[in-house]
Amino acid sequence: xxxxxxxxxxxxxxxxxxxxxxxxxxxxxxxxxxxxxxxxxxxxxxxxxxxxxxxxxxxxxxxxxxxxxxxxxxxxxxxxxxxxxxxxxxxxxxxxxxxxxxxxxxxxxxxxxxxxxxxxxxxxxxxxxxxxxxxxxxxxxxxxxxxxxxxxxxxxxxxxxxxxxxxxxxxxxxxxxxxxxxxxxxxxxxxxxxxxxxxxxxxxxxxxxxxxxxxxxxxxxxxxxxxxxxxxxxxxxxxxxxxxxxxxxxxxxxxxxxxxxxxxxxx
Numbered sequence: 563x564x565x566x567x568x569x570x571x572x573x574x575x576x577x578x579x580x581x582x583x584x585x586x587x588x589x590x591x592x593x594x595x596x597x598x599x600x601x602x603x604x605x606x607x608x609x610x611x612x613x614x615x616x617x618x619x620x621x622x623x624x625x626x627x628x629x630x631x632x633x634x635x636x637x638x639x640x641x642x643x644x645x646x647x648x649x650x651x652x653x654x655x656x657x658x659x660x661x662x663x664x665x666x667x668x669x670x671x672x673x674x675x676x677x678x679x680x681x682x683x684x685x686x687x688x689x690x691x692x693x694x695x696x697x698x699x700x701x702x703x704x705x706x707x708x709x710x711x712x713x714x715x716x717x718x719x720x721x722x723x724x725x726x727x728x729x730x731x732x733x734x735x736x737x738x739x740x741x742x743x744x745x746x747x748x749x750x751x752x753x754x755x756x757x758x759x760x761x762x763x764x765x766x767x768x769x770x771x772x773x774x775x776x777x778x779x780x781x782x783x784x785x786x787x788x789x790x791x792x793x794x795x796x797x798x799x800x801x802x803x804x805x806x807x808x809x810x811x812x813x814x815x816x817x818x819x820x821x822x823x824x825x826x827x828x829x
Contacts (some may be wrong), residue, residue, distance in 0.1 A: 564657075564685050564686075564708050564709070564710060564733070565655065565656075565657035565658075565685045566609060566657045566659070566685045566686050566710050566733040566734065567675050567680075567733065568657075568762060568778065569608050569657050570734065570768045570789060570790075573608065573789070574768075574789070578608055578791040578826050579610040579785045579788060579789050579790055579791055579825055579826075579828070580608035580768070580791070581606065581608050581771065581781070581790075581791055581793075581818075581819075581821060581825045581826070582607070582608060582609045582610070582702050582770060582790050582791065582792045582793075582821045583602050583610060583611065583793055583794070583797050583818050584613060584661060584772070584792060584794030584795075584797065584798070584803065585598055585599075585602075585610070585611070585612065585791075585794075585797060585798060586612075586613040586629035586630055586632075586633055586798055587612065587613060587614060587615065587616060587633065587635055587638065587646065588614040588631045588633030588638030588642070588643065588811075589615070589629040589630070589633045589707050589798070589801060589802070590631075590632060590635060590636075590801070590802075590805050590806045591806060592636075592638060592642060592643075592646050594801075594806060594810055594811065595612075595646065596646060596649065596650055597810075597811035598810065598811045598814050598815070599650060599654065599812060600650075600653065600654060600802070600811070601633045601811040601812060601815030601818075602656075602814070602815060602818050603654055603656045604815060605816070605819040605822055606818075606819065606823075606826070607757075607817045607818060607822060608657070608658070608790075608824035609658070609659060609660070609685075609790070609801055610655075610656055610657070610658050611658040611659045611660075611661045611792065611794070612647070612658060612659065612661060612706065613626065613630065613641060613644060613661045613662075613794075613798075614631070614640050614660055614662035614663070614664060614666055615629075615630035615631075615634045616630060616662070616663045616665065616819055617630075617631035617634060617640055617773060618663075618665075621663075621689070621690045621691070621796060625795045625799045625802065626670070626794065626795060626796050626798055628802060629725055629798045629801070629802055631740065631804070636719075639666075640660075640662065640666040640667070640669075640670055640766050641670065641678075641753070642826060643660070644678050644679055644682045644684065645682065646766070647679075647682040647683055647685060648681070648682035650683075651682070651683040653784070655774075656686055657685040657686070657687055658683070658684055658689050658757060659684075659685060659686040659687065659710070659712065659733075660679070660684055660686070660687045660688070661688045661690065662687065662688070662689055662690070663689065663690060663691050664689050664691055664692040664700075665688075667700070668687060670753070671807065672699055672703055673703050675703075676700075676703035676704050676706070676707050676709060676769040677703075677707065677822040679707070679709060680707035680708065680709060680714045680776075682827070684709060684712035685709065685710060685733070686709060686711070686712050686732075686733045687704060687710070687711060687712065688712040688713075688714070688736060688779075688788065690714060690774075693804070694712075694713055694726060694727060694730040694731075695712075695773050696793055696809050697730075698751075701730065705732070706729035709731040710733025710734070711729075711732050711733070712731055712734060712735075712736055713727045713730060713736065713754055714727075714733070714738055715727050715734070715735060715736070715737050715738065715757075715761060716737075716738045717739075717757060717778075719740070719757075721760070721764075724764050725764045728765035728767065728781065729764075730739065730760065731765075731766075731767060732767075733790070734767055734768040734769065734790060735761060735767050735768070735769050735770070736770050736772050736790070736792070737756045737757060737758060737761060737767060737769055737770065737771045737772075738773045739754045739759060739771050739772065739773050739775065739784075740773050741782070744758055749798075749820075754771060754787075755786075755787045756782065757825055758771065758787050758788050759787070760819060768789035768790055768791055769788050769789055769790065770788060770790025770791065771790065771791060771792065772791075772792030772793075772794065773786045773792075773794075774791065775791060775793050776793060776795060777787060777796070778823070778824035779823055779824065781821045781824045782824040782825060782828045783794060785824070785828040786828050787823040791821075791825050793818075793821055795819075797814060797817065797818065800813065801814055
C-alpha cells in the first residue's frame with residue numbers, strides 16, 4: 563500500500579472520512595505552498611491535492627484559473643513542483659496527489675514523470691482530461707511505481723462507465739459532485755448521495771467527493787456518506803486574498819481546521 567491507501571485504511575478503522583484540501587502549487591510562491599502544506603497537515607488534513615498550474619485549465623472555475631495564472635507568472639513548472647514535493651518529504655509524510663492536465667505530463671515524458679514523481683514521494687496523480695480509455699501507457703508507468711492513478715466520475719456517468727472507472731482507479735475514486743467547472747456553490751446537489759451509493763455498488767475503493775464544497779456545513783453533509791471530502795476553491799480564494807503575507811499559511815490552516823472539525827465530527 564502507498565500512503566493514500568494506508569491513510570484510508572487507518573481512517574476506515576476509526577470510522578472517519580478523509581479531508582482532502584486542494585491548493586494550487588506555486589500560488590503565490592512555492593515557498594508559501596510548502597508552508598501551507600505543513601499548516602494543513604497540522605490542521606488535520608489527511609491528503610493534499612497539489613494543482614499543477616496549466617495555461618488552459620478547462621475543468622477549473624475562475625478562482626482556480628487565476629491561481630494557476632499567478633503560479634505560471636512565477637514560472638512554476640511540473641518539474642519544480644515535483645522537486646518541492648521531494649523537499650517536503652524531509653519534514654512531512656502526508657499523502658500528496660498531483661491534480662494535473664495531461665499536457666504537462668506529456669511534455670515532461672510519461673515514463674520520466676512517473677519515475678521522478680516516485681523518487682520525490684508523490685503518492686497519486688489525477689489527470690483530469692485523460693480518460694482511462696486513453697491512459698494505458700500512463701497507468702502502466704504509475705502502477706509499476708506504486709503511484710495511484712485516480713480517475714473522475716461525474717453525475718452523467720453511466721453504470722457501465724462507473725464500473726470501468728472503478729475497475730481502473732487506484733487509491734480512491736473521485737466523484738465530481740456537479741457538472742461544469744470547479745467553484746464554490748450555495749448547496750450540495752441532491753443527487754450526490756445516491757450517486758455515491760451507486761458507485762459503491764461497483765467498488766470497495768474509497769469514494770471522495772469534490773467540486774462545489776466550500777463550507778463546514780457542506781463538508782459535514784458529504785462526510786455523512788463519502789469516504790473523502792475535497793475542498794478546493796474556497797481555500798484557493800483565501801490564499802489569493804492573502805498572497806505572500808506571513809499570515810497566509812496560519813490563516814489558511816485555521817480555515818481548514820474548521821472544515822476538518824466539521825468532517826470528523828460527522829463520523
